[in-house]
Amino acid sequence: MRAATFFDGEGWRDGIIDLVDGRMLLREESPASDLRFSGLPRLDGVIVGGFTDHHVHLQLVDHTLLHASALGGVVDLGANPAVVAALSAKMRGAENTCENSDGARNASADPCGAKNASESTFSGAFLTPHGTTTPHGTTTPHPTTHPIAVEFAGAFLTPVGGYPSDRDWAPEGSFREIADAAAAEHAVAEMADAGASCIKVASNADAGPVFTDDLFRAIVDTASARGLPVVAHAQGSGEAQRAARLGATRLAHAPFTERLDDDEIVAQAASVAWASTLAIHDADSAERVTAVDNVRRFHASGGTVLYGTDMGNGPTPVGLKPNELAALRDAGITGTALLRALAPQDPRDAASTLLRLPGTDADPALARPLTSADLKA
Structure with missing residues (x-):
């Protein structure tokens, strides 16, 4: 459990993030005003929900890569309606099976949309093979996937x-x-x-x-x-x-x-x-x-x-x-x-993707999916 600062879509608020049944959940709570959470360590960085791209064409890209990205939602503006409707149902139902509650990668068939773990890539931002150095000079955690x-x-x-x-x-x-x-x-x-x-x-x-x-x-x-x-x-x-x-x-x-x-x-x-x-x-x-x-x-x-x-x-x-x-x-x-x-999802919503940013003024390109390992750091 960690105290955290999060973005609610309009501004920054105080909350608490916890690991519940293997899932990270955030609730709005002020540690400063609740003695139950007095002295609770604070998460390094801040939390936002998954971002939204309001103009995409899923039939023209490898949409599986989105599940390891900082996007939590997209708006497709031109596709075969039967195809994109099926994709919508499938991508909303994707489960985060890349990581177990200990932050370790599952050994089962790769759910990250890549041919193998070494090819799991978040194009244009931070997510590269786990434990390697990104273009921004930081080391990434184990990759995670999430619904879109x-x-x-x-x-x-x-x-x-x-x-x-x-x-x-x-x-x-x-x-x-x-x-x-x-x-x-x-x-x-x-x-x-x-x-x-x-x-x-x-x-x-x-x-x-x-x-x-x-x-x-x-x-x-x-x-x-x-x-x-x-x-x-x-x-x-x-x-x-x-x-x-x-x-x-x-x-x-x-x-x-x-x-x-x-x-x-x-x-x-x-x-x-x-x-x-x-x-x-x-x-x-x-x-x-x-x-x-x-x-x-x-x-x-x-x-x-x-x-x-x-x-x-x-x-x-x-x-x-x-x-x-x-x-x-x-x-x-x-x-x-x-x-x-960027219309981030509300991080208080249990269905939202949780992202971690270095600070409130940080470049959104530095955002990465929150992992259970972040709560242990």
């Missing part, structure tokens, strides 16, 4: 001939070409019945046709009737503004086609959240500069920025992406604001 909460949109809804219907990377069944309101109603119902938590609309004027205003609104209205928000891939001149005006409540990418003026930024901040995806652009590209500038002003205006990487778009790490974190800091999102963008 998967929300998904199902298939892209796109106009006939629209993006990404002509892309080789788009898996079979990952898009639906919508010609009219009846087709929209059918597609939304299909995604809802598959378990979707949102609807993904492609509005990429740089890569083909986009929906008329009337058909876009019809999709929004149909989705709303099923309790599903619309997430838009808005690309091309004026598309980010149009998507927001027509009822999308989230953009899958921070706008990068053009610099939004200050009035447009304020309007978007009041009604739309942005998944960041800043690091999909080359470091010195005009698109990156534009996107970072838009995010900086959007955040300053009170807009909701959500950590998202478009995982699967190119050779992205399967796990937390340090380049995305660095880009968010470039946009002025730091400290607790950066943690909020």
Whole structure:
């Protein structure tokens, strides 16, 4: 048992972490005000829940690697609905079988998603073969795995001939070409019945046709009737503004086609959240500069920025992406604001992934899953 400081999604609080029936559980408790815990040793570092990537494509990556990462949840924004629904159920049910209550690795078939223990890797952050030195110069504990909460949109809804219907990377069944309101109603119902938590609309004027205003609104209205928000891939001149005006409540990418003026930024901040995806652009590209500038002003205006990487778009790490974190800091999102963008799970929830950070101001890329060995140090 250890006293601990933890992040509750908004700020830092006091708690106690204990090992119960082989599981580490955190409860909100102030050791300073409860004599039962007087003198309880304090955990070195702080606790946060598993982070969330709000834009991934699980069919385009080795999703098994996520179970040893600092991510506790993902939002898939474009996949075959039957495939991603099955993945969602499977990944939520994954058990932490890499470690027993003594912190030792089980000798049974490898549950970490790697071919063997020496290949268990958390791409882009800290988790390497146990007992070795990481890129950050620290020694890792035994690897652990944890369930991943998967929300998904199902298939892209796109106009006939629209993006990404002509892309080789788009898996079979990952898009639906919508010609009219009846087709929209059918597609939304299909995604809802598959378990979707949102609807993904492609509005990429740089890569083909986009929906008329009337058909876009019809999709929004149909989705709303099923309790599903619309997430838009808005690309091309004026598309980010149009998507927001027509009822999308989230953009899958921070706008990068053009610099939004200050009035447009304020309007978007009041009604739309942005998944960041800043690091999909080359470091010195005009698109990156534009996107970072838009995010900086959007955040300053009170807009909701959500950590998202478009995982699967190119050779992205399967796990937390340090380049995305660095880009968010470039946009002025730091400290607790950066943690909020990562939407960590509530560590008081018994189902959440528990992560350990060196301190309250530490780079989230330094987070690693908490192990029972941490309670013995």
